[in-house]
Amino acid sequence: MQPSRDIHRLIEIMAALRDPQGGCPWDLEQTFASIAPFTIEEAYEVADAIERGETGDLRDELGDLLLQVVFHARMAEEAGLFDFGGVVESITTKLIRRHPHVFGDARDLDPDAVKALWALIKAKEKRERAEARQRAGLSPETAQHGALAGVPSSMPALTRALKLQEKAARVGFDWEDVRGVLAKLREEIAETEAEIAAESRETIAAEVGDLLFAAVNVARFVDVDPEAALRAANAKFERRFAHIERRLAETGRSPEAAHLDEMEALWREAKGLEPGRR
Numbered sequence: 001m002q003p004s005r006d007i008h009r010l011i012e013i014m015a016a017l018r019d020p021q022g023g024c025p026w027d028l029e030q031t032f033a034s035i036a037p038f039t040i041e042e043a044y045e046v047a048d049a050i051e052r053g054e055t056g057d058l059r060d061e062l063g064d065l066l067l068q069v070v071f072h073a074r075m076a077e078e079a080g081l082f083d084f085g086g087v088v089e090s091i092t093t094k095l096i097r098r099h100p101h102v103f104g105d106a107r108d109l110d111p112d113a114v115k116a117l118w119a120l121i122k123a124k125e126k127r128e129r130a131e132a133r134q135r136a137g138l139s140p141e142t143a144q145h146g147a148l149a150g151v152p153s154s155m156p157a158l159t160r161a162l163k164l165q166e167k168a169a170r171v172g173f174d175w176e177d178v179r180g181v182l183a184k185l186r187e188e189i190a191e192t193e194a195e196i197a198a199e200s201r202e203t204i205a206a207e208v209g210d211l212l213f214a215a216v217n218v219a220r221f222v223d224v225d226p227e228a229a230l231r232a233a234n235a236k237f238e239r240r241f242a243h244i245e246r247r248l249a250e251t252g253r254s255p256e257a258a259h260l261d262e263m264e265a266l267w268r269e270a271k272g273l274e275p276g277r278r
């Protein structure tokens with residue numbers, strides 16, 4: 001079997017890998033649940049390639065992510081649920097339905113009007129899904145309800161906090177301006193300090209959670225993606241710490257053998273070498 005630019009070849013390869021007669025033993029034993037972590041991992045690797053500006057890596061990582069979609073679709077087809085064509089039909093239907101300003105009659109809308117229309121269409125879709133669940137005989141507990149419904153619990157915690165806050169804000173549960181959010185952040189810092197002083201492990205964890213949630217709210221108010229901001233902060237920390245290691249290595253030492261004051265000085269040196277440092 002030869003490589004190809006045709007999506008059908010990828011589908012054929014996946015079918016061959018899942019063939020009970022002569023397929024790959026590892027691929028054959030996989031399930032939706034066992035593959036899900038790999039799907040999430042591949043999405044992060046796509047984001048990483050974008051941040052690094054590596055377009056060659058981006059092409060490869062997008063291929064890996066596409067494979068995950070094909071893998072799930074193949075398992076669904078084997079179970080008689082849907083196939084890859086059904087996945088394509090579902091997303092094309094959704095895109096056409098959610099863009100009446102492109103494919104329908106709602107023309108000449110400004111960005112704010114487009115965003116408002118998108119929210120109305122999604123709300124209508126949610127009602128229709130709930131009605132379909134009821135017709136299917138699903139219990140009320142199975143269907144999602146309320147203003148915060150539809151935010152997957154498996155989503156990264158920072159991103160999920162952002163999505164929950166955005167949904168609450170849409171129904172009016174929000175701060176008037178960023179000053180209130182900053183005041184809340186300072187309040188959570190004070191409460192965390194108090195619990196640390198009291199040495200209560202359970203309440204410390206709860207207060208740290210509240211502190212992180214408030215920090216996400218600050219990011220939302222200043223239009224910053226908290227997940228991307230933290231990834232950037234992680235990269236900055238790695239870069240500066242690597243500078244400390246390199247400078248110590250010049251004298252034949254490691255961080256374990258250095259004094260904290262010396263490492264702090266090298267940290268400031270690393271900051272000074274960065275353009276636009278803060």
